[in-house]
Amino acid sequence: MRLATIRLRGISEAFPNEISVDFDALGPSLIAIVGENGAGKSTLIGSIFAALFRQLPGQKRSLYDFATHPEPEIDLTFSVNGSRLRSLLKLDPKARQMESYMFNANGAPLTNGKKEPFEELIWKYVGTPEFFLSSIFSSQKRTGNFLSLDRSERKELFIRELLDLDRLRLIATAAKERAEEAAKSVTGLDGQCKSLREIVDAPVEDLAAVEAQLDDLSSMLERLEGERQMAQQHLLELQATEGTRKPLMAEAENLRLRLARADAEIAEARRQIAKDEKLLAGKKHLADLPERANELTARIQDLHRQIREIQVQEAANRETEQTVQELTAELKANIAELDRLRVEREELASVPCRGEGPYAGCPKIRRAVEAGQRIPNLQGSVDTLSLEVEVHRSSLVQIPRPSSQVSRLLEGCEHERTKVDLERRRHEELQAVEARRDERLKALQRLSHDRLDLAEELAKKESALTGFGDLDAKLNPARRGTANIDRAIISAHGERDNVIARQAQIKQRLEQQEIARVRLAQVETELSKQNTELEDYSYLAKVFGPDEIQLCEIQAAGPEASSLVNALLEGCFDNKFEIRFRTQRPKADGHGMVDDFDIEVRNKNLDRTCLVDELSEGQFVLVNEAVNLGIAIYNMRQGEGIRYETIFRDETVGALDSANAKEYVGMLRRAMDLGGFHQVVFICYTPLVWELADSILSVGGGPGSGRRPACSARVRITRQTFATPESNVGYTAKRMAIQDLETTC
Numbered sequence: 234m235r236l237a238t239i240r241l242r243g244i245s246e247a248f249p250n251e252i253s254v255d256f257d258a259l260g261p262s263l264i265a266i267v268g269e270n271g272a273g274k275s276t277l278i279g280s281i282f283a284a285l286f287r288q289l290p291g292q293k294r295s296l297y298d299f300a301t302h303p304e305p306e307i308d309l310t311f312s313v314n315g316s317r318l319r320s321l322l323k324l325d326p327k328a329r330q331m332e333s334y335m336f337n338a339n340g341a342p343l344t345n346g347k348k349e350p351f352e353e354l355i356w357k358y359v360g361t362p363e364f365f366l367s368s369i370f371s372s373q374k375r376t377g378n379f380l381s382l383d384r385s386e387r388k389e390l391f392i393r394e395l396l397d398l399d400r401l402r403l404i405a406t407a408a409k410e411r412a413e414e415a416a417k418s419v420t421g422l423d424g425q426c427k428s429l430r431e432i433v434d435a436p437v438e439d440l441a442a443v444e445a446q447l448d449d450l451s452s453m454l455e456r457l458e459g460e461r462q463m464a465q466q467h468l469l470e471l472q473a474t475e476g477t478r479k480p481l482m483a484e485a486e487n488l489r490l491r492l493a494r495a496d497a498e499i500a501e502a503r504r505q506i507a508k509d510e511k512l513l514a515g516k517k518h519l520a521d522l523p524e525r526a527n528e529l530t531a532r533i534q535d536l537h538r539q540i541r542e543i544q545v546q547e548a549a550n551r552e553t554e555q556t557v558q559e560l561t562a563e564l565k566a567n568i569a570e571l572d573r574l575r576v577e578r579e580e581l582a583s584v585p586c587r588g589e590g591p592y593a594g595c596p597k598i599r600r601a602v603e604a605g606q607r608i609p610n611l612q613g614s615v616d617t618l619s620l621e622v623e624v625h626r627s628s629l630v631q632i633p634r635p636s637s638q639v640s641r642l643l644e645g646c647e648h649e650r651t652k653v654d655l656e657r658r659r660h661e662e663l664q665a666v667e668a669r670r671d672e673r674l675k676a677l678q679r680l681s682h683d684r685l686d687l688a689e690e691l692a693k694k695e696s697a698l699t700g701f702g703d704l705d706a707k708l709n710p711a712r713r714g715t716a717n718i719d720r721a722i723i724s725a726h727g728e729r730d731n732v733i734a735r736q737a738q739i740k741q742r743l744e745q746q747e748i749a750r751v752r753l754a755q756v757e758t759e760l761s762k763q764n765t766e767l768e769d770y771s772y773l774a775k776v777f778g779p780d781e782i783q784l785c786e787i788q789a790a791g792p793e794a795s796s797l798v799n800a801l802l803e804g805c806f807d808n809k810f811e812i813r814f815r816t817q818r819p820k821a822d823g824h825g826m827v828d829d830f831d832i833e834v835r836n837k838n839l840d841r842t843c844l845v846d847e848l849s850e851g852q853f854v855l856v857n858e859a860v861n862l863g864i865a866i867y868n869m870r871q872g873e874g875i876r877y878e879t880i881f882r883d884e885t886v887g888a889l890d891s892a893n894a895k896e897y898v899g900m901l902r903r904a905m906d907l908g909g910f911h912q913v914v915f916i917c918y919t920p921l922v923w924e925l926a927d928s929i930l931s932v933g934g935g936p937g938s939g940r941r942p943a944c945s946a947r948v949r950i951t952r953q954t955f956a957t958p959e960s961n962v963g964y965t966a967k968r969m970a971i972q973d974l975e976t977t978c
Contacts (some may be wrong), residue, residue, distance in 0.1 A: 234359055234369075235315070235878040235911050237310040238244070241280050243302020243324075247932075254913065256879075259679045263901055264914045265923035268932030273914045278881050282370055284320045285347070285355050286362040287333060290370060290883075293749025300326035313358045314876055317807065337831075356621070360875050368865040370881045371858065388830035391790075391814075391864075393415060405777040412770035415763050422760040429753040433746050440739045450729040455697035457727045463719040468711045475708060478701040485694040488687055495684040502677045504741035513663055526657065529650045536643040550629050558627045564618040571611045574604035718768040787830070790867070791816040798863035800907060801900050802856070810856060812845070832860065839850060852964060855893060858882070859900060866908035882915035891921050 242251040254277070256264075267273045282290045284307045289296060300934075305324040312318065317338035324331050324345075335343040344350040357367065367382070580601055655701035776782055791814035798812050813833045817826040830847040834856060845856060865880055882901070894917070901913050914930075917923050 234875060236914070237279060237312060238308075239304070239310070240275075240279070240308035241286070243300055243305030244280055244283075244307060245273060245276045245299045246301055247271065247276050248301075251306075253308075256914075259912065259928045261911050262927035263898070263905065263925075264912055264928045264930060265926035266914060266916045266930045267918070267923050267931060269801065272933035275883050275934050277930075278370075278914060278916065280307050281309060281361075281881065282365070283307055284322060285359050286365070287322065287352075288362075289367060295329070296331070297324060297329050300324055303327075303400060311879075316358075318358060326509045358875065365867075366860050368868065368880075369877050371861050371883060391787075391830060401777045401782055405774050408773035408777060409769045412774050414768055415767035415770055416775060418763045419760065419767055422763055423754050425756050426753065426760060429749045429756060429890075432749040433753060435742070435746070437742050437746070438735065438739050440736065440743070443736050443739060445731045447736060450725055450732060453723065454725045457718060457722045461722060464711065464715045464718055466706075468715050471704065471708045471711050474701070474704055478698065478704060481698050481701075482696055485691060485698060488691040488694060492684065492687045492691060495680055495687060499680045499684065502673050502680060506670055506673050506677065509666045509673070510668050511672070516805070526650070526653050529646060531655055533643065533650065535647045536639055536646060539692065540636050540639050540643065543632055543634070543639060546632055547636060552631055553625050557622055560618055560622045560625065564615060564622060567611055567615045567618060571608065571615055573612065574608050574846065577601045577604040578608060591669060657916065661865070787816045789856050790814070794863055794867050796908065797866050799858045801859040801862055801866075801903055803903075809836055810852070811835045811837055812856065812860070851890070851893065855897060855900075858897065862900065862904040862908070865910075866904060869908045869910070875941045878909075878911035880910055880913050882913070884916045891919065894919055894922045895925065898922055 236256045238253060238255050238257065240251065240253040241248045242250055260469060266277065268274050279289045279291075283296055285456055287296065289299065292299075303326075307320075307322040309320045310317070311320070319336040319340075321334040322331060323334075331348070332346035333344065333348055334346055335351055335354045337343055343354055353543075375438075560682060577600055640814075665878070745750070750937070795813045802808070802810055802812070813835070815831045815833050818831075819825075820827050833842050834844045834845050845853070845860070848856060859898065862880070869876060901915065904910065905913055
């Protein structure tokens with residue numbers, strides 16, 4: 234990858250408006266980016282990383298959080314292996330959306346703005362962000378730098394990205410998968426072979442013997458069929474004779490049934506006649522029934538008349554008695570009043586004044602006087618009432634028998650008449666029984682006559698059946714013989730069917746064996762092929778596995794990468810440091826080596842070896858840069874894949890003193906020579922260092938101007954000549970200054 238141009242707008246406060254830088258115009262050179270703190274140096278080269286990987290290096294925050302323009306953009310032009318490409322990011326900070334485009338040299342879009350196809354093309358043309366940070370781009374925070382990773386991450390990155398052993402891993406994995414598939418096929422084919430051999434080697438019954446047995450059974454069936462035909466003919470003749478006998482037997486049986494029914498009907502008629510005779514035995518006792526009925530009717534009518542007359546007399550007597558009772562009550566009341574008045578009158582007689590004189594107003598005397606005046610009238614009333622009572626009592630009629638007694642007599646007569654009615658109905662029933670008996674006697678005569686006719690006809694039929702006496706003796710053996718022949722034929726047919734089935738099975742097995750032989754030859758050929766593939770792919774999986782070619786690649790890469798780093802460290806720290814990529818370490822038991830990865834640093838002055846993580850900060854910075862540059866150079870020398878022609882360093886010399894800083898610039902120049910890099914872009918603050926560069930990019934108002942970047946600025950490119958501050962020797966240096974031309978804030 235070679236950097237061409239970059240255009241920014243609205244990325245951080247350093248570049249709120251649009252700026253652009255043309256790196257192609259600088260040509261092959263060591264480029265120093267300078268400027269005050271906050272001027273945007275790191276943002277400038279970080280935007281190069283963001284244009285490729287949609288994120289500023291070393292930042293956890295999203296790219297949207299650094300936007301300072303309504304429509305921020307990053308436009309990067311670069312070339313990969315001679316092919317010109319352009320990456321364009323368009324951000325919408327408010328909606329937090331980003332469109333990512335890739336264009337070819339003709340300006341034709343290669344992506345549609347979506348993240349996934351853009352990342353796929355970037356990784357194809359540029360590589361992964363992990364490898365880019367570990368060697369091509371060194372951040373001031375060392376985030377993602379090779380030595381900032383854990384040991385396991387270093388090993389994985391070294392193996393996967395630097396050595397490109399993922400290709401070998403994929404080959405080994407694919408070979409292992411193909412070997413497993415081949416093993417499954419071998420297992421299946423082996424099972425098929427065993428099954429087919431079992432079919433081929435399975436014993437098969439002799440087909441000729443079975444066919445001979447089938448012929449014998451066919452002959453026996455023909456003989457049995459002839460015997461059955463003769464037996465059936467004889468049986469048919471006997472069955473024809475039986476057909477003549479059966480109607481006679483049926484008629485005789487029918488006559489027997491009719492005769493039995495006639496006997497039963499005659500017996501039943503006689504029983505019913507006897508029962509009727511028994512009922513008619515009491516008919517003579519009912520001869521006087523009409524006279525008795527007439528007498529009872531006259532008696533009942535007379536009793537009804539008597540009851541009506543007695544009831545009239547009883548009603549008159551009750552009225553008279555009621556009147557007598559009322560008169561008697563009134564008479565008793567008058568007699569009582571009369572007695573009381575007499576008592577009061579007698580009390581007046583005992584008074585000396587006789588009720589006269591001054592005591593005449595006494596209430597008691599006055600009542601006695603009034604009583605004496607009422608007695609004559611009351612006495613007359615008493616006499617009159619007594620006479621009326623006597624008159625009414627004399628008018629009462631003497632009744633010989635009360636109506637209730639007569640009613641009881643009537644009830645007895647009614648009961649007697651009910652009995653007479655019952656006897657009358659019984660008499661009528663007996664008359665019906667007598668008529669029924671006469672009918673039954675006539676029917677009995679008819680039944681007896683019919684029975685004689687049935688008996689004569691049955692005798693004729695039985696006489697005719699005597700001519701078939703030996704038919705059953707002939708028919709039953711004929712039927713048994715025919716049945717035995719049928720069973721023998723059925724058995725022979727079943728046996729022949731079994732033999733035919735065996736014959737078919739034998740033929741089928743022979744055909745299966747022939748098919749199995751052909752298939753066995755095919756499967757054995759395929760099995761041999763699959764065994765060969767299994768051996769080949771198993772061998773490939775082993776060879777390209779971690780213990781064969783991958784291990785050889787790792788072991789071979791260690792010395793070459795170590796020599797590149799050591800070549801970069803020559804002249805630094807008085808040549809006292811030497812590093813070695815360790816790819817193996819002794820086993821704990823001391824027997825053999827195991828796969829390992831680490832970086833050892835040897836202090837040649839002290840003859841002491843330590844791991845790179847044990848160095849001091851300044852030493853670590855210089856060694857870290859040497860390792861990163863060495864990895865980048867190693868990648869350039871592989872001659873395959875992506876060729877990186879521009880590398881970036883972001884303030885990596887901050888922890889170095891002036892002497893070591895100069896040595897660091899020399900390391901960068903040596904890296905350009907060893908790796909054949911087109912440009913090395915680095916950021917620094919020390920004038921003694923940036924004056925050693927071939928080109929200088931000044932961000933802001935230039936070194937020492939004290940001016941900060943404008944919120945919105947346009948930039949231009951100029952070339953100036955400077956003298957080295959530390960000597961009187963002048964030299965011409967290419968310098969690029971990004972100057973403020975117009976301030977709008």
